[in-house]
Amino acid sequence: MQDSSKKIYEGKAKIIYETENPDVLISYFKDDATAFNAQKRGMIVGKGEMNCRIASHLFQLLESRGIDTHYIDRLTANEMLIKAVEIVPLEVIVRNIAAGSLCKQTGLPEGLHLPQPIVEYCYKSDSLGDPLLTDDRLALLNVATPAEVATIGSLARRVNEVLTDFFAKCGIVLVDFKIEFGRDRTGNILLADEISPDSCRLWLANEPDPVLRILDKDRFRRDLGNVEGAYREVLRRVEGGA
C-alpha cells in the first residue's frame, strides 16, 4: 500500500489511491468480501492478490483484442496501476446462462442456456439496492448519453466473446459477469473496475455437480466452503491459459 499516496475512494473490495500524475491512480485489491449489498461481510484470505493477478491477466488479454481498459500495469502483488476515469454508475451484467438474480427475480431455472447472451444494466446505488433498469429507465436516469450506452453495450458483448473463449480454453464456463465502465478525460469509454471471481460466475466445464463446479463468489455468498481454493484454481487456470 502506498503510505505516501492519498486515498481517494474506498469501496467494498478495493481502495483507490492517487499518484503524482492526475491521470494515473492505484487500485489496491482488498481481501474483504461482501455480498447481498454488503449485508453479508467476511474475508477471503489472499483474495486481494489473486483477484489483482486474475484481473491484470484478463485486462491485458482484452487490450490485446482491441478493447480499451483502464489497466496500465501491475505494481505490487495486490496493486494495479490504472488510468483515472469517471465511473459510469451502471453495473453492466452479461449473461450466457441463467443464474443468480435473473433466476430469483423471474423464476427461470438456474443453468438454463440462454438462446443468446443478454446485457442487463443496474443503476449503481447502494441506497436503492442497485435496481435493474429497463431501456427507458436507463434513458430517464441520464447517467450516460445514448451514444455512450450503445458503446458500453457493444463493448460488453465483445468482452463476453473474448472471455467466454478464453475461459473455455481454461476448462471453465463463463456463466455471467458484471463489469463497469468509465470515461477518461477526453470522454473515451474504458473498461474499468475489475474482472475476477468476485464479479463473474465461473463453473468448471466438466463437473456436473452443481456445487462442486462453482469457482466464484457464490461459494462465499452461499457458504459452500473452499472459497480460497476456488479462487486459487481460477488463478492457476487463468495464468496457465496465457
Add this chain to the structure above:
Amino acid sequence: MQDSSKKIYEGKAKIIYETENPDVLISYFKDDATAFNAQKRGMIVGKGEMNCRIASHLFQLLESRGIDTHYIDRLTANEMLIKAVEIVPLEVIVRNIAAGSLCKQTGLPEGLHLPQPIVEYCYKSDSLGDPLLTDDRLALLNVATPAEVATIGSLARRVNEVLTDFFAKCGIVLVDFKIEFGRDRTGNILLADEISPDSCRLWLANEPDPVLRILDKDRFRRDLGNVEGAYREVLRRVEGGA
C-alpha cells in the same frame, strides 16, 4: 352475484363467474382493497360498484375508438359481462409522470413529467412479487409471442392517448395506469381486467397540493383518508364527461 353461476376465479378485487355460454363470463367487482402485493388489506365501501361503472364507461369509450376490449355489457351495479379470454400474465404499465415504483426504484422525483410516455412490463406472479421485466427477460419468459408483445405495446400506447385526452376533459391528469390483456379463442388480443382508480394514478388537474390532488388507490395505500370520496369524484367526472 349469480348464485347459480360457478365461480372460476377469485382475485384480490374481482370474482369471475361462468355463464351458460363458454365464451362469456361475469366479472363481479368487490369492495375489497389490497396493496403492496396483498400485505395491506382493507375495504373501500362502494368500490365494487364505482369501479364497475367507471371501467364500463372507459371500456365503451375505448371500443368507440377502435380498441378491442373484453367488455360486453354491464349486468348489475357491480357485475360486468365480459368475453372469456386467457389472461397474458403481464402487468402492462403506462407512465406519463413519474410516481410509485418508478420513483421508489430509481430515485426519480415524483411528479417528473416524462419526455414521452413509457410502457413497462411486470411479470404477473404473486410469489415473485410481480418483477419488472427488461425486453430480454420478457422474451425469455415466453409468456407472449414477439408479435403479441408488439401488439400489446402499441395497444397500451393507444389506450394511453385516448384515456389521457378523456381524463383531461374531466379535469384529471392521468399519471400512470396498469392494464392487462387476454387472448380470445381465436388468438385476438383484447384489453381485459379493469381500468379504475384501483389501477390508475389520477390527479386533480388544478390542485397543486400533492395529497389533496390524489383521486386513486394511493389514498388507501398511503392512508390519506377520504378514499371513498375520491373514487366517487372520479365516477362523477367520468360519467359526466361522457
